[in-house]
Amino acid sequence: APSRSHHSTCSLNELVQKACQWHVERYQVEPEHVVAAPGRVNLIGEHIDYNDGYVMPMAIERYVVMTASTNRQQNSTASARLYSNDLSETINIPLDRSLQQASGGWASYVEGVVAGFLERFGSIPAFDGVVASDVPIGGGLSSSAALEVATATMLEALTGHRMELTDKALLCQQAEHRFAGVPCGVMDQFSSVFGKPDELMLLDCRSNDITAVPFADDAMTVLIVNSCVKHNLTGGEYATRRRQCEETLAVLGSESWRDVRLADLENAQPDLTDEQFRRGRHVVTEIIRTGKAADAFANGRWSDVGHAMYASHESLRDDFEVSCQELDQLVEIARSMDASEGVIGSRMTGGGFGGCTVTLVKTENVARVQNHLLNEYKRRSGIRGEAFSSRPALGAHAIAITR
Numbered sequence: 001a002p003s004r005s006h007h008s009t010c011s012l013n014e015l016v017q018k019a020c021q022w023h024v025e026r027y028q029v030e031p032e033h034v035v036a037a038p039g040r041v042n043l044i045g046e047h048i049d050y051n052d053g054y055v056m057p058m059a060i061e062r063y064v065v066m067t068a069s070t071n072r073q074q075n076s077t078a079s080a081r082l083y084s085n086d087l088s089e090t091i092n093i094p095l096d097r098s099l100q101q102a103s104g105g106w107a108s109y110v111e112g113v114v115a116g117f118l119e120r121f122g123s124i125p126a127f128d129g130v131v132a133s134d135v136p137i138g139g140g141l142s143s144s145a146a147l148e149v150a151t152a153t154m155l156e157a158l159t160g161h162r163m164e165l166t167d168k169a170l171l172c173q174q175a176e177h178r179f180a181g182v183p184c185g186v187m188d189q190f191s192s193v194f195g196k197p198d199e200l201m202l203l204d205c206r207s208n209d210i211t212a213v214p215f216a217d218d219a220m221t222v223l224i225v226n227s228c229v230k231h232n233l234t235g236g237e238y239a240t241r242r243r244q245c246e247e248t249l250a251v252l253g254s255e256s257w258r259d260v261r262l263a264d265l266e267n268a269q270p271d272l273t274d275e276q277f278r279r280g281r282h283v284v285t286e287i288i289r290t291g292k293a294a295d296a297f298a299n300g301r302w303s304d305v306g307h308a309m310y311a312s313h314e315s316l317r318d319d320f321e322v323s324c325q326e327l328d329q330l331v332e333i334a335r336s337m338d339a340s341e342g343v344i345g346s347r348m349t350g351g352g353f354g355g356c357t358v359t360l361v362k363t364e365n366v367a368r369v370q371n372h373l374l375n376e377y378k379r380r381s382g383i384r385g386e387a388f389s390s391r392p393a394l395g396a397h398a399i400a401i402t403r
């Protein structure tokens with residue numbers, strides 16, 4: 001429908017305009033390249049991308065935009081200067097093999113991608129750039145993956161080297177492992193690279209194959225509500241969950257979580273701690289739920305989709321223990337609305353411990369549902385949340401500059 005594509009083009013356009021303007025103010029030259037990479041929201045399949053499971057995310061109409069102009073002033077040591085207007089900060093990244101360690105903050109994501117790119121292609125010309133973003137930072141919508149993928153896309157534009165899309169996503173995942181210290185799965189980087197309008201992606205994280213799940217129907221809307229809390233557990237707890245899953249799989253004597261049935265887990269229960277058992281139960285049941293939800297989604301069986309989303313949330317809350325009170329409140333409020341109010345399903349999305357919920361709502365009811373969720377959340381928690389809806393968005397791409 002023209003109305004929605006008009007909307008999404010407008011906001012990305014505005015971000016691009018702003019980034020170009022800041023570029024000129026900062027460096028007194030027009031940018032030569034502009035790229036954009038989106039954040040993502042995951043509909044279902046949480047904490048199973050690093051367990052050979054399935055995930056069903058989509059890229060969202062929120063982007064990290066990066067500009068660049070090559071800097072011919074610099075000579076001996078090539079480096080990149082990147083300015084973030086939102087953070088009022090400029091970072092300097094050496095563009096040679098001296099880059100071994102992360103310097104912390106948002107520079108780490110850029111450094112990780114630069115290091116990976118240099119290992120593959122040898123050199124990158126000195127450049128100046130600006131980063132502008134409307135992906136909420138630390139909101140569980142992959143602001144960091146969007147920054148990594150924007151960086152990789154910019155390095156392609158600057159050097160003329162094009163990577164296979166899967167390679168590009170994996171390079172960005174490696175950047176996160178090596179430079180940000182987060183042993184993440186592949187979901188976020190794949191979402192930002194492969195996003196397509198009017199589609200969810202069912203990603204098989206064992207083979208990295210993507211099956212499109214059509215989502216062209218305007219009758220349903222994906223509503224994202226930011227709890228606006230971020231509990232400080234995120235980094236360490238994520239790595240702990242990943243390790244617990246590996247340990248549990250080892251006790252089961254299995255190569256892959258895809259080969260584990262619920263009955264196998266139950267048989268092995270005497271050899272497992274209660275925690276290991278519950279972590280494993282989340283993984284096994286979430287893999288099943290995601291497959292079922294994808295089928296239900298593709299066939300418009302909305303109440304089945306809704307059930308799977310609520311069950312996913314409960315499993316993340318009780319078995320995997322990555323939710324928090326605020327996310328539980330948001331899901332409870334959505335669930336307590338009458339079916340006639342158009343709420344299909346709701347759950348936490350992303351790594352957890354704060355961040356966002358994703359709620360599937362009949363489009364005609366979105367405004368009322370959104371108001372009720374935010375008012376009731378404010379009443380219960382005292383916190384002012386934020387909400388927006390998004391259609392599936394186009395993955396990372398270069399933007400033609402019009403003068």
Ligand code: GAF
Nearest residue numbers: 046047184185186187350351
């Ligand atoms: C974070 C990670 F980066 C993803 O790989 C994924 O594991 C997600 O948490 C949980 O599903 O976003």
